[in-house]
Amino acid sequence: MKTEKYTPQPIDTTDVKLPEELEQLVEQMSKNVHEVWAETRIAQGWTYGEQRNDELKTHPCLVPYEELPEEEKEYDHNTSIGTLKLILKLGFNISK
Secondary structure (H helix, E strand, C coil): CCCCCCCCCCCCCCCCCCCHHHHHHHHHHHHHHHHHHHHHHHHCCCEECCCCECCCCEECCCCCHHHCCHHHHHHHHHHHHHHHHHHHHCCCCCCC
């Protein structure tokens, strides 16, 4: 068993600016991030519920992306932006 404190060290992408042409990709990725999360939860036996309940496996975000509260959409949006920025930071190109 490890007793050392874990300190996350993500790659700094604050200097990366996403090109405007990737905005549509960010939106598509954001929706897909939610879809993958929801699919995984449902496969684990979770269902929709007005309140999150880990014991009953209910979650209020098991709805289509368009029906999510804005703060939940923002989480998926930030995940997508962070992923794209990392790809660019690592020297990869994104093209259609």
